[in-house]
Amino acid sequence: MSEDTQGHPPASVPTPKVGYRNPPVATRFKPGVSGNPKGKPKGAKTLKSVVIKTAKSKIVLKEGGTTTKLSKLEATVAILTMNALKGNAKSMSLLLALFKEHLPAETENAIKLPEPTAEDLEVLSSKAKLLELLEQASHEHDPSTGG
Numbered sequence: 804m805s806e807d808t809q810g811h812p813p814a815s816v817p818t819p820k821v822g823y824r825n826p827p828v829a830t831r832f833k834p835g836v837s838g839n840p841k842g843k844p845k846g847a848k849t850l851k852s853v854v855i856k857t858a859k860s861k862i863v864l865k866e867g868g869t870t871t872k873l874s875k876l877e878a879t880v881a882i883l884t885m886n887a888l889k890g891n892a893k894s895m896s897l898l899l900a901l902f903k904e905h906l907p908a909e910t911e912n913a914i915k916l917p918e919p920t921a922e923d924l925e926v927l928s929s930k931a932k933l934l935e936l937l938e939q940a941s942h943e944h945d946p947s948t949g950g
Contacts, residue, residue, distance in 0.1 A: 821827050832838050858876040866881075873881065880901070886894035919927075 819828055859874050861872050862875055864871050864873050864878050883894050883898055887898045
C-alpha cells in the first residue's frame with residue numbers, strides 16, 4: 804500500500820518543497836528545451852539588417868553618357884554631391900555635415916583643394932564687383948535709407 808487512507812504518499816517518500824522559487828516538478832523547465840519555443844526564429848530580419856542590405860544593393864546610375872554600377876548608399880552620396888554643386892542649400896548643409904562627421908579635420912587623407920588659378924581669381928573678382936553694384940543699386944532704391 805503506497806498511499807494512506809487520505810490519498811497522501813507514505814511518510815518515507817520525501818515531498819519536494821513547493822513555494823516561492825520552487826515550482827512544482829511537473830511545471831519546471833526541462834533541460835535542453837527552450838523556455839520560448841515559438842520565439843524569434845533564426846535568421847529573422849531586423850530593421851538594421853534590412854537597412855544595411857538595402858544600402859549595399861547595387862543600382863545603375865547614368866551620369867553624362869556613361870553608366871556606373873554603384874551601391875544605393877554611394878549613389879545617394881553622389882546625388883547629394885551633385886545637388887550641392889548645383890547650389891541646393893539643404894544638400895550643401897547635409898554634405899558638409901557628412902564631411903564634418905566622417906572626415907577627420909587633419910589627416911593624411913584630408914581633402915586638398917587646388918590653388919586658385921589666375922582665371923579663378925578673375926572670375927571671383929568680377930563676381931565681387933557685381934555684388935557690390937547690386938548692393939549699391941538696392942540701397943539707392945530703398946525708401947527706408949532715404950534714397
